[in-house]
Amino acid sequence: MANPSAVCNGHLHHHHQKQNNLLKSGIYKKNGITKGMKKNGVSNGTVYRKKFVEHFEQAPMYVAVLTFLGFGVGTVFGYLRDFMRAWGLEKRNIAAEREQQKDFVPLYQDFENFYTRNLYMRIRDNWNRPICSVPGPQFDLMERVTDDYNWTFRFTGRIIKNVINMGSYNYLGFAETDVNALKTVTIELQKYGTGICSTRQEMGTLDKHVELEKLVATFLGVEDAMVFGMGFATNSMNIPALVGKGCLILSDELNHTSLVLGARLSGATIRIFKHNNIQSLENLLRDAIIYGQPRSRRAWRKIIILVEGIYSMEGSIVRLPEIVSLKKKYKAYLYLDEAHSIGAVGTTGRGVVEYFGMSPDDVDVLMGTFTKSFGAAGGYIAGKKDLVDFLRTHSHSAVYATSMCAPVAEQIIRAMKCLMGLDGTTQGQQRVQQLGKNTRYFRRRLHEMGFIIYGNDDSPVVPLLLYMPGKIGAFARRMLEKNIGVVVVGFPATPITESRARFCVSAAHTREMLDMVLNALDELGDFLHLKYSRYSKSSHPELYEETRLELED
Amino acid sequence: MDIKSMKNYLYWLYCQFELITCSYLMEPWEKLLFYTFNIMMLVMVLYTTYIFVPVHISTAFQFFLHLFENQHENAVSVVK
Numbered sequence: 119m120a121n122p123s124a125v126c127n128g129h130l131h132h133h134h135q136k137q138n139n140l141l142k143s144g145i146y147k148k149n150g151i152t153k154g155m156k157k158n159g160v161s162n163g164t165v166y167r168k169k170f171v172e173h174f175e176q177a178p179m180y181v182a183v184l185t186f187l188g189f190g191v192g193t194v195f196g197y198l199r200d201f202m203r204a205w206g207l208e209k210r211n212i213a214a215e216r217e218q219q220k221d222f223v224p225l226y227q228d229f230e231n232f233y234t235r236n237l238y239m240r241i242r243d244n245w246n247r248p249i250c251s252v253p254g255p256q257f258d259l260m261e262r263v264t265d266d267y268n269w270t271f272r273f274t275g276r277i278i279k280n281v282i283n284m285g286s287y288n289y290l291g292f293a294e295t296d297v298n299a300l301k302t303v304t305i306e307l308q309k310y311g312t313g314i315c316s317t318r319q320e321m322g323t324l325d326k327h328v329e330l331e332k333l334v335a336t337f338l339g340v341e342d343a344m345v346f347g348m349g350f351a352t353n354s355m356n357i358p359a360l361v362g363k364g365c366l367i368l369s370d371e372l373n374h375t376s377l378v379l380g381a382r383l384s385g386a387t388i389r390i391f392k393h394n395n396i397q398s399l400e401n402l403l404r405d406a407i408i409y410g411q412p413r414s415r416r417a418w419r420k421i422i423i424l425v426e427g428i429y430s431m432e433g434s435i436v437r438l439p440e441i442v443s444l445k446k447k448y449k450a451y452l453y454l455d456e457a458h459s460i461g462a463v464g465t466t467g468r469g470v471v472e473y474f475g476m477s478p479d480d481v482d483v484l485m486g487t488f489t490k491s492f493g494a495a496g497g498y499i500a501g502k503k504d505l506v507d508f509l510r511t512h513s514h515s516a517v518y519a520t521s522m523c524a525p526v527a528e529q530i531i532r533a534m535k536c537l538m539g540l541d542g543t544t545q546g547q548q549r550v551q552q553l554g555k556n557t558r559y560f561r562r563r564l565h566e567m568g569f570i571i572y573g574n575d576d577s578p579v580v581p582l583l584l585y586m587p588g589k590i591g592a593f594a595r596r597m598l599e600k601n602i603g604v605v606v607v608g609f610p611a612t613p614i615t616e617s618r619a620r621f622c623v624s625a626a627h628t629r630e631m632l633d634m635v636l637n638a639l640d641e642l643g644d645f646l647h648l649k650y651s652r653y654s655k656s657s658h659p660e661l662y663e664e665t666r667l668e669l670e671d
Numbered sequence: 672m673d674i675k676s677m678k679n680y681l682y683w684l685y686c687q688f689e690l691i692t693c694s695y696l697m698e699p700w701e702k703l704l705f706y707t708f709n710i711m712m713l714v715m716v717l718y719t720t721y722i723f724v725p726v727h728i729s730t731a732f733q734f735f736l737h738l739f740e741n742q743h744e745n746a747v748s749v750v751k
Contacts, residue, residue: 188693195693195701240696267698588690647687 167475172394172434172574173565177585177650185586185615192587196236200228211269233609241591242268244606250277252295253286255626259603278601282631284621285605289462289578290549291626292493292533303528310524318510322521330527333534334498338468339478342507343500345530346515347522349457349487350376352497355515357424357453358384359508360483365420366406368399368450372432377424377455386422387412393432396440399423403448421450427459427470427486431612431620433573433581435463438470442480453483461491462578467537467550473576488526492533496522553578553625556632560623563636568649572618580621582639582648589646590617596645600638 202208212235213226243264251258259278262271286293294300306326316322327345334343346352357380361367365386369377371393381388389406391398403421410417423445425436436454445452456469464472469486471478478484483505487497499509510516537546557578564571570583584590587608594606608617623632643649689695694702 184691188691191705192693192696195697195705198701237696586691586693588693588695592690592695645683645686646690 166439170435170437170574174432174434174572175570175651175653177570177583178652181585181650182615188586188588189614192237196232199236200232211266237587238608239268241594241608243271244591244594247603252293253283253288254293254295255283255288255291255624255628255631256280257283257286257603259598278598280601281598282602282627282635283624284635285603286624287458287490287622288493288624288626289458289491289553289622290467290493290533290537290546291624292491292529292536294493294626299532300529302532303525306528307525312523312525314521314523316520317518318516318521324521324524324527326524326527326531327521330522330531331498333531334500337534337538338471338484338500340484340500341503342505343498344506344509344513344516345488345496345498345522345527346513347496347520348515349489349495349497351515351519352485352487352499353377353455354380354383355519356485356499356509356513357381359512359514360384360453361386361420361422364411364418365422366418367422367424368402368406369424370394370426370429370436372429373424373426374430374455374457377426381424393429394434394437396437396444399441400444403444403450407448421448422453423450424453425455427454427456428463428574428577428579430458430579431581431607431618433571433577433579435459435473435574435577436470438474438476438481442476446480451482452480453485454481456484456486457497458490458579459577460486461537461550462553463576465550466547467491488530492530494526494529494533496526496530549625553623556623556625556627559629560621560632560636564639565651567636567640567643568651569639569643570651578623580623581618582621583616583618583650584648585615585617585650587617589648590619592646593619593642593648596642597638600642602635602638 199208203210212228212231215222215225219225243262247262248260249257250260257280259281261274261276261278263274264271310324310326314322314324318327330345331343334345335341346355353374353376357367357377361381361384363385365384367381367384367386367388369381369388369390371390389402391402406418406421409415423441425438425441428435438454441452444450454470459473460469461467463470466472469484471481471484478500482501484500485497486500488494489496499506532541535541536543537550539546554576557576557580561571561575561580564580564582572581572583573579584593584606590606590608594604597604604619604621606617606619612618621635686695692705694705697705
């Protein structure tokens with residue numbers, strides 16, 4: 119438990135170490151490999167240069183029991199309401215077939231939407247809220263009310279001003295309307311207009327695209343890159359171009375729907391490994407190479423590993439050094455989706471590859487989106503020149519999808535130049551550092567308050583666990599009353615017992631805004647009883663003091 | 672002052688009950704139904720306790736008393 123090789127300067131340092139170990143031994147998901155690497159440096163040929171601390175604390179057992187109780191009550195009442203709707207005691211608000219089609223094969227399968235009808239509808243007012251300003255650190259919200267318990271909404275006409283935005287993926291704060299910042303974008307808008315009206319392979323390649331692709335390649339440190347108009351389509355349309363039947367895809371448990379869709383469309387065999395679990399991945403790789411394809415026992419044509427840089431529902435960062443060493447050992451390919459991590463992690467904002475101090479040559483296919491950190495839309499795929507040339511001819515997106523429009527491309531160019539420092543200011547570097555500071559501060563304060571937070575200490579995505587279905591609606595509504603907009607996520611997107619509120623910290627948030635949010639969370643945490651963590655210092659002040667006394671001997 | 676904090680605490684407890692059992696999400700008539708059901712169950716349990724528990728306790732008490740009396744009698748007869 120204690121760290122024998124650490125240099126200690128006396129009681130204070132010892133105490134700090136012991137307290138650290140006391141906290142971390144409970145919190146580490148896998149404490150064998152990671153701690154060893156931290157102490158000794160080299161293990162299995164890979165190195166984690168800084169501490170890799172991830173938290174996935176489990177709540178006390180009674181929380182799970184009460185969550186199921188809540189869902190049970192909801193289900194009983196769901197059945198009651200369905201019964202009333204079926205027997206005409208209550209008006210049906212969902213889609214139903216016409217009278218003439220009653221004897222046909224049913225078009226709307228009633229039971230499958232049970233959860234949507236009976237639980238989601240009751241708290242539906244917390245999602246799809248229309249905003250009417252730029253989604254910067256604050257935004258304006260259109261107020262809406264419902265007369266029939268969330269089946270229909272109407273706008274009152276009032277606008278709620280300056281709601282603090284904790285839900286937008288605005289990591290570097292580039293979603294802004296400052297006229298000086300958008301000067302070049304307005305020029306390009308007046309020069310090119312907004313429509314491209316063609317695909318990349320026909321007449322849709324502009325000089326802006328060529329300029330952008332060169333810039334992206336320089337930014338990431340690779341040979342070449344290609345940009346696409348839509349981030350989701352970048353994944354779902356390019357994975358089928360890279361793999362096909364006879365190939366093997368090893369995909370993480372919690373991969374995004376775009377990766378899953380792309381993998382299924384490709385027709386390759388898909389095998390899933392446990393989230394961020396290197397042992398599970400290695401077992402799958404060994405089985406794949408030893409046993410080959412299922413019936414013919416031939417070698418797989420290609421083995422590709424699909425991972426993400428930051429997983430947006432968990433806030434965890436991929437264990438890239440270990441995965442790269444595995445891929446080199448077993449000769450597989452690696453596809454890294456940096457949708458949330460490009461611009462958000464790394465000392466200069468170049469993503470998880472830089473965060474771990476690795477070279478971009480280690481990853482075969484670097485994919486990312488411009489929607490999150492660059493305040494634009496679209497995605498890119500970068501890597502060796504041969505790969506990108508192949509995609510230019512064979513990708514479905516290049517052949518059939520309209521290319522990115524010029525003002526959006528210019529926005530990305532100006533954001534990237536700002537990040538790289540090519541516009542002559544240090545604003546980009548300042549934004550990245552501000553994001554890092556905000557992330558660490560926010561996470562540290564939430565841990566101290568006693569909430570259960572998932573994920574890596576350096577990831578700007580902060581999921582705060584709510585667990586019970588009743589609290590999802592209450593949390594979002596009360597936060598809005600305090601003028602803070604949050605995103606809450608429930609069952610289909612997360613496991614049934616682990617519903618959460620997901621905060622996205624931004625470089626544009628000032629310390630005052632974060633303090634306001636933290637104070638509101640403190641109050642709300644006490645009122646809703648959300649502080650389940652057993653490891654926070656504030657929830658066990660006497661334990662902290664006791665440890666100090668023990669070592670003072 | 673104490674009454675106020677007691678009232679606040681009770682209100683907080685009531686809110687917790689509402690959140691945990693999802694009655695926060697229910698429409699008013701559903702809440703009425705749910706609370707009526709719960710209160711009825713509680714009243715039935717209490718009534719059953721009131722009727723049966725004293726009888727059970729006194730029967731159990733008499734049983735144990737009888738057991739010790741028997742033992743004592745047997746011991747006494749041997750010594751004689």
